[in-house]
Amino acid sequence: MKILLLCILVLCSVVSSYSTVESGESRHISGHLVSKKYSPDWKDLDTRPLPHWYDDAKIGIFLHWGVYSVIGFSEWFWSNWKGGDKKITKFMKEHYPPDFTYQDFAPMFKAEFFDPTEWADLFLKSGARYIVLTSKHHDGFTMFPSHRSYSWNSYEVGPKRDIVGELSTAVRAAGLKFGVYHSLYEWFNPIYEEDKKNNFTTRYYAETKLWPDLKQLINDYKPSVLWSDGDWETYDTYWKSTDFLAWLYNESPVKDEIVVNDRWGIGIPCKHGDFYNCADRYNPGSLQNHKWENAFTVDSRSWGFRKPMTLNDTLSTNQILYQVVSTISCGGNALINVGPTQDGTISPIFQERLLDLGNWLKINGEAIYSTSPWLHQNDSLNQDVWYTCRKVKHSHRHPTAIPRDNDNIIAIYAIFLKWPTTNILLLKDLSTYLHNGVYKIELLGNEGLINWNIKNGVTSIELPDKAKVHSENAWTLKMSLK
Numbered sequence: 001m002k003i004l005l006l007c008i009l010v011l012c013s014v015v016s017s018y019s020t021v022e023s024g025e026s027r028h029i030s031g032h033l034v035s036k037k038y039s040p041d042w043k044d045l046d047t048r049p050l051p052h053w054y055d056d057a058k059i060g061i062f063l064h065w066g067v068y069s070v071i072g073f074s075e076w077f078w079s080n081w082k083g084g085d086k087k088i089t090k091f092m093k094e095h096y097p098p099d100f101t102y103q104d105f106a107p108m109f110k111a112e113f114f115d116p117t118e119w120a121d122l123f124l125k126s127g128a129r130y131i132v133l134t135s136k137h138h139d140g141f142t143m144f145p146s147h148r149s150y151s152w153n154s155y156e157v158g159p160k161r162d163i164v165g166e167l168s169t170a171v172r173a174a175g176l177k178f179g180v181y182h183s184l185y186e187w188f189n190p191i192y193e194e195d196k197k198n199n200f201t202t203r204y205y206a207e208t209k210l211w212p213d214l215k216q217l218i219n220d221y222k223p224s225v226l227w228s229d230g231d232w233e234t235y236d237t238y239w240k241s242t243d244f245l246a247w248l249y250n251e252s253p254v255k256d257e258i259v260v261n262d263r264w265g266i267g268i269p270c271k272h273g274d275f276y277n278c279a280d281r282y283n284p285g286s287l288q289n290h291k292w293e294n295a296f297t298v299d300s301r302s303w304g305f306r307k308p309m310t311l312n313d314t315l316s317t318n319q320i321l322y323q324v325v326s327t328i329s330c331g332g333n334a335l336i337n338v339g340p341t342q343d344g345t346i347s348p349i350f351q352e353r354l355l356d357l358g359n360w361l362k363i364n365g366e367a368i369y370s371t372s373p374w375l376h377q378n379d380s381l382n383q384d385v386w387y388t389c390r391k392v393k394h395s396h397r398h399p400t401a402i403p404r405d406n407d408n409i410i411a412i413y414a415i416f417l418k419w420p421t422t423n424i425l426l427l428k429d430l431s432t433y434l435h436n437g438v439y440k441i442e443l444l445g446n447e448g449l450i451n452w453n454i455k456n457g458v459t460s461i462e463l464p465d466k467a468k469v470h471s472e473n474a475w476t477l478k479m480s481l482k
């Protein structure tokens with residue numbers, strides 16, 4: 001009996017080392033779940049394969065919502081006010097009593113028209129595949145009943161609702177993934193301020209507030225994305241980021257599902273994490289060798305709802321499509337931010353932008369979801385054209401790796417953001433890959449094949465009459481074998 005047990009043990013360890021070397025993922029082998037344990041250091045954490053769903057999803061919606069939505073300046077209102085911002089000081093003097101505090105705004109955050117199912121329906125129609133909600137911004141107000149945020153959370157003050165809980169349920173019911181944004185630091189938390197005063201040699205805040213909150217968020221709501229922020233004041237050694245991530249990847253209820261970004265302490269962004277945000281609105285315009293995400297906001301001047309926002313301040317549908325298309329072509333995901341209002345609505349202008357995107361994706365989504373970057377990104381002759389491709393088997397090992405050749409590619413997509421006045425589209429980078437008689441070209445949304453020819457290394461594509469074309473704002477040519 002003992003010998004048999006020993007044999008099983010040896011066999012298990014052999015199988016387990018094999019499977020971890022192979023892919024680093026957990027898998028079932030003869031009924032045993034063998035999964036790799038990550039050690040709490042960046043080198044090992046960086047070996048974790050990216051969960052497939054995230055690279056396939058390509059598009060997410062970011063929501064900055066909280067007490068700051070009441071004032072309608074920006075999510076940085078409180079800090080800017082305390083920092084002596086003249087405009088804010090004048091505004092507060094003119095419209096609020098002299099002793100009015102930021103906390104006094106919280107009861108005005110009622111979210112009385114908040115209908116999570118209606119929101120989820122809008123998000124579904126936008127074509128986004130995941131949602132990221134601010135569970136806590138730098139003001140420390142939690143949008144869930146944090147056990148460590150006494151009278152400074154949405155369940156006790158303001159909406160008197162568990163916003164994270166309600167939205168996560170509705171979003172998942174619509175078939176979308178749910179994620180949370182979470183700020184590591186809190187501007188004015190006295191316990192954090194004490195650690196800061198001690199040059200972060202003490203870790204009172206990290207131990208008594210940050211870790212319990214993070215664990216509550218993960219255990220109770222099982223988010224698919226943890227979008228960390230507010231990391232920049234100190235090192236990951238204070239935040240204990242690697243210990244947290246090892247727990248998240250090894251033991252948490254979302255260990256196989258969750259993806260995290262790169263904001264985990266000074267020097268970490270753009271270097272570690274499942275995907276990189278680098279700077280906000282980061283869009284490098286060239287293929288990156290690690291999965292990344294372009295987080296940008298429809299109101300070009302704020303993440304949170306801004307009452308004086310004008311139409312002019314918002315990104316047009318064309319500008320949004322430019323961000324989405326160029327990002328995905330370069331191996332990124334697009335995370336599009338809108339700020340809901342204090343009463344729990346999403347302003348019609350944001351709705352319209354999101355629905356425009358959704359209508360575009362209904363026709364052109366084939367060139368977006370689950371695609372890979374192609375050999376070229378931005379066409380070298382026509383700057384308005386970006387490429388993606390579809391492989392036989394979507395490679396998840398290196399989602400942003402350049403394909404070596406046309407092998408395994410079943411379709412190339414050329415997405416163009418400006419309709420050429422001549423109705424002829426000229427492209428450079430396709431010429432070497434297209435072979436007459438072998439390839440056919442279609443315009444997504446329209447029936448029939450498109451005429452094309454190659455002369456002097458330039459592919460010339462005859463577009464149909466624009467009045468007969470169904471897609472708006474941007475168009476996709478699909479190249480595939482006949």
Ligand SMILES: C[C@@H]1O[C@@H](Oc2ccc([N+](=O)[O-])cc2)[C@@H](O)[C@H](O)[C@@H]1O
Pocket residue numbers: 075076229230269278279280295303
């Ligand atoms: C998504 C945004 O994230 C942070 O802002 C940042 C963080 C990092 C950079 N950066 O690295 O360039 C720029 C803005 C927040 O301060 C901001 O309010 C918003 O939530």
